[in-house]
Amino acid sequence: MVKVVVLDVDGTLMDTNYLHTEAWARAFERAGHRVPRVRLHREVGKGAGLLIQEFVDDEETLEKIQGFHTEVYEELQEYGHPLPGAKELISSLKERGYGVWFVTSAKDEELEHHMQELEAEGSVDGVVNSSAVENPKPAPDIFEEALRRAGATADETVAVGDAVWDVEAAREAGIRTVAVLSGGAYDKGALEEAGAVAVYEDCAALLDSDFPE
Amino acid sequence: MVKVVVLDVDGTLMDTNYLHTEAWARAFERAGHRVPRVRLHREVGKGAGLLIQEFVDDEETLEKIQGFHTEVYEELQEYGHPLPGAKELISSLKERGYGVWFVTSAKDEELEHHMQELEAEGSVDGVVNSSAVENPKPAPDIFEEALRRAGATADETVAVGDAVWDVEAAREAGIRTVAVLSGGAYDKGALEEAGAVAVYEDCAALLDSDFPE
Known part of the structure; x- marks a missing residue:
């Protein structure tokens, strides 16, 4: 589950x-x-x-x-502003009782801007950024650290990302990844080849599905 | 030919x-x-x-x-600067005796910048921009006008573009298109599906092939 x-x-x-x-x-x-x-x-x-x-x-x-x-x-x-469905996805996950974690290569200053734009303060259980681990994406470290802090196993966890680096890093940590196309650099085929279990246009489409079940 | x-x-x-x-x-x-x-x-x-x-x-x-x-x-x-191989492709085509035409939705002011950056003055036989025709890409008008001005048939002509709009417009005008990935929005599959006869990373790779024969 x-x-x-x-x-x-x-x-x-x-x-x-x-x-x-x-x-x-x-x-x-x-x-x-x-x-x-x-x-x-x-x-x-x-x-x-x-x-x-x-x-x-x-x-x-x-x-x-x-x-x-x-x-x-x-x-x-x-x-830079939130993508379609991003804010809604975060609040919906929180309301439904999921633990919500961010993993990112963004710097602290960038993260502050992201948190404000996403109105995510209070809805996010924690953020792991690459400064907290030895190796940034596509190494699995950042995902492994998120599991550790969230106190969850890989089987109890799903990741969402837009780049093959997210999918590869999560896969190495044993976590299934659902991918979105909103980052613009990778198409459905490339993301599936990297190991994504499903691919959606953006967080809005993801939220319309029965994600994360 | x-x-x-x-x-x-x-x-x-x-x-x-x-x-x-x-x-x-x-x-x-x-x-x-x-x-x-x-x-x-x-x-x-x-x-x-x-x-x-x-x-x-x-x-x-x-x-x-x-x-x-x-x-x-x-x-x-x-x-904005020239992509890899762009300048070399233009001068090589000119040296080998091909007629070289630009078709573009760019405005006159933009074109001036492009011509300077590409050092294309003197190597390009002519430019057709969308203001010269009734319908812009993906309509074929701009390619038909280029054929008319160049005095060439569609069979004697090859187009190069990066977007499905280029491929579709040229195809409607009866012109074969070789596509490049350097515009970043379309992958090989999408360009081939639109009708591209071949797809290369960029003009540099195109020039390394025996293009346009």
Whole structure:
């Protein structure tokens, strides 16, 4: 029986993957590396260091790019809002008695913005962000930490995410994942291939189904 | 035998689909309509009026949104640069004696920026933009007009585009289309289903093949 739902944030609850893609594009450009946005888009949701390493391998440039991304994203953040059904999904899960957890690669400042926009304070049992674990997504650490804190087994838990990184990380932790297309970088086929047990357009469609049962 | 190559610009030659997506998201938001970016992304490349009508049906709001998009895109335009292989594809086609035409829903001001970034002045035989025809993509008008101006038959022509709108419009005009994934909104399956004869990652990969033969 499902007791706990673990939700990814960027691209799943918040319409922010495109803003991160744009911030990464400008950050790489500023460091003298031009990377097509479509390629960056597919990497969003991974830990930042892992994302940069897909394109640049020297440590000094990596740190520069990470700093530029933070700066640009800070400017763009205000344009990010909840995706359809995100707020309703959170409150419905809470009302129905599920434990609700966020797992995210977002920074603390970003999370504050997300929590406000999602009006999630009081409905969310806890947040595990990548700073709390050794390895960010697609490593399973962040999901394993959520299980530990929620006091639930993998069998009692379902995850929701939009990127193959979410599906892979949750799968490694033994958790089934339902995927949404609202992050924009992955289609149904790719998410199923990564291991998603079902794929919906967005949280609104997910809520219309009998999720999480 | 192929004599003429007709190229879409946004998402095919220029890394601008994400910028248009962002400009549309902010334009809809300003007019009081929140539309998820993934849905806007899939509509980019259509005529602007058609894109807006997917989400809003009153004429006054439509015009407001169109105006807001123009304003926001003007700010974002500077972040748009050529995609991998775009410049090289244009100059290689020209050197090998093909007629090179652009067909685009981009406005004149945008086109000026594209031409500069692509260093395409002198290599491109002509540009047909949607203002020159009655119906924008996905209607075939713009491709039919390109054939007329280039003095080529559909059989002597190949198109390159990134969106199903390009593939459908060219197909209606009887022109075969090779698709690229660099616009980010469509995967191989969707482009093939629309009628693309082949799909490549980007213009660089296309150029590495024996395109257009």
